[in-house]
Amino acid sequence: MRSIATLLFSLCFSAVFSQTDTIIFTQVSEYPYPAPFTCYTARFDALHRPFIYTANQEYGVIVFDISDVENPKPVRTLGVSAFQNLKPTDLIQQDNYLYVSLGGFAGLAPQNAGLAVLDISNPAGAQV
Numbered sequence: 001m002r003s004i005a006t007l008l009f010s011l012c013f014s015a016v017f018s019q020t021d022t023i024i025f026t027q028v029s030e031y032p033y034p035a036p037f038t039c040y041t042a043r044f045d046a047l048h049r050p051f052i053y054t055a056n057q058e059y060g061v062i063v064f065d066i067s068d069v070e071n072p073k074p075v076r077t078l079g080v081s082a083f084q085n086l087k088p089t090d091l092i093q094q095d096n097y098l099y100v101s102l103g104g105f106a107g108l109a110p111q112n113a114g115l116a117v118l119d120i121s122n123p124a125g126a127q128v
Contacts, residue, residue, distance in 0.1 A: 059079060
């Protein structure tokens with residue numbers, strides 16, 4: 001019984017003090033998108049430039065300029081048509097390249113898997 005209590009305590013303690021990597025968006029202005037969108041992944045620029053990259057099922061990959069944190073602005077959108085109509089689901093950065101996983105695996109219309117590589121040497125002008 002004592003070992004179970006110790007295990008529960010350690011699990012609760014680690015959950016309270018565990019480190020997470022979460023980005024929370026708060027509406028401070030209107031964005032030029034007609035409906036709410038699902039952001040599967042959001043990542044800060046790994047080279048410490050003032051940009052956030054998001055993988056969005058409905059709108060593709062959106063690059064936000066956060067140099068003014070009170071007024072983040074979308075500066076580049078690569079729609080799903082740029083990815084042969086596959087939906088971006090995750091992304092990760094390595095230097096000046098953004099690797100984007102593609103494909104909707106859940107729901108009524110699953111898609112094939114894919115991978116896209118974006119050149120983000122100029123984040124506001126990101127290219128597949």
